[in-house]
Amino acid sequence: MRKLLVYAALLVVTLFVLGPFIWMISTSLKPAGEVLSATPSLWPHPFEWSNYSIAWKSAPFGRYFLNSLVISGVETAFDLTFGAMAAYAFARLEFVGKRTLFLALLATLMVPGELLLIPNYITVAKLHWMSTYQGIIVPWLVSVFTIFLMRQFFLSMPSEIFEAAELDGLHPVRTLFQIVMPLTKPVWITAGLIKFIGSWNSFLWVVVVSNSQSLDTVPVGLMNFTSDVGTEYNQLMAAATFCMVPLAIVFLVGQRYFVEGIARSGIR
Template identity: 95%
Template sequence: MRKLFIYAALIVVTLFVLGPFIWMLSTSLKPADEVLTATPMLWPHPVEWSNYAAAWRSAPFSRYFLNSLFISGVETAFDLTLGAMAAYAFARLEFAGKRPLFLALLATLMVPGELLLIPNYITVAKLHWMSTYQGIIVPWLVSVFTIFLMRQFFLSMPSEIFEAAELDGLHPVRTLFQIVMPLTKPVWITAGLIKFIGSWNSFLWVVVVSNSQSLDTVPVGLMNFTSDVGTEYNQLMAAATFCMVPLAIVFLIGQRYFIEGITRSGIR
């Protein structure tokens, strides 16, 4: 009975989580006159597969996808590299002010991202980086959460590994990338997934910094379906569906490492 109750609860939670996605897929296949009806229908009649083609043609989504892939890829690569170096220093190196500095970094996690918009905007404007890739990318090259996640993982590793590397005369940077990195693949993939998904979904900062459609990303491109005269919900849901596919693929590929990285880092 206990297992039955647990599985029943899990099924209810799963349906609750999948509900918005099911409704999104359903709406993406509906004709325009069936989207906002007095009696909502789950299954469209008839099925309008042409909504996907119309949504793709309504805006330069190929450009949006390239921008999102480039921005998310660069931010993820720098975040993993710089975050791992900082995490290794906090986990395995001794230096003055180590603990206060780490606590100060953790304190920044409590600062809402919206609060950073104005100082970041002023900095980017004074550097003349408005409507440029560097203006969109540079302020978010390092994540404190990545540093914290990797530090927790590095602390869980046996000290003998680092002592052996030190006896062999390895520099800390070589120890990190040649010895620690191959042994900590789950946390690298976990941090990379979190950063990539967060960067891919970034909307507000791109809208604030960029005034050029050539720099717009996928989330910004979805605004094309909303205008002063209303919103084309069926095409909007179709666009949201194919814009979600890359994230689903990336997560499914790294799902096993993602779960392992979270559990082994001490974050439950």
């Protein structure tokens, strides 16, 4: 009976999570007049598959996808590289003030991202990086959460591995990338997934920094379906659906490593 209640509760939570996605797909297939009907229905009457082609042609989504892939890919690559080196230093190297510096880094996680907009904007403006790729990318090349996640994972590794590498005369950088990295794939994939998804969904910073449509990303491109005269909800939901597909594929491919990375990062 207890197991039955647990599964029933999980089913309810699953429905709450999947509900918005199901409604999004349903709305993307509805005619314009049915979207705001007084008696909404989940099943479209009839199915308007043309909403997807119209949505794709309504804006240069090919360019938006390219920009999102470039920005998310570069940010993820640099975040994993710098985050791993910092995490390795905090986990396995000894230096003065290590604990204090790590606590200071963790404290920055308490700062809302919106508070960083003004100082980052001023910095980017003074560097003349407005409406450029570097202006969008550089402020987010390092994530404290990635450092924390990897540090916890590195602490769970046997000390004998690092002692053997030290006896063989390996430099800490070679130890990290030649020995530690192959043994810690789950945390690399987990951190990469979290960073990539967060970067892909980034909206506010791109709007603040960029005034050029050629630099717009997928979330910014979805604004094309909202105007002063209203919102084309069926086309907006169609665009949101095909914009979500890359994230779903990335997550499903790395799901096994994602769960393992989160589970093992708390083991000391």
